[in-house]
Amino acid sequence: MRRSALPGPPVQPVTPLDFGHTAELIAASYDASKAFLAGVEIEGPGLYGHPSGTY
Secondary structure, eight states: OOOSSOOOOOOOOOOTTOGGGHHHHHHHHHHHHHHHHHTOOOOSSOTTOOTTSOO
């Protein structure tokens, strides 16, 4: 599956105006992103071209 963004924390019934959950949401986002990136495999040169600068 191809994604264009890192995963965030699980959806929770928290209003965007309630900053009391900030640390919890940051920690959950970090854990989800870390797990996602651990499984990423790069195929090909990627978005910015070949590392040598040639296309």
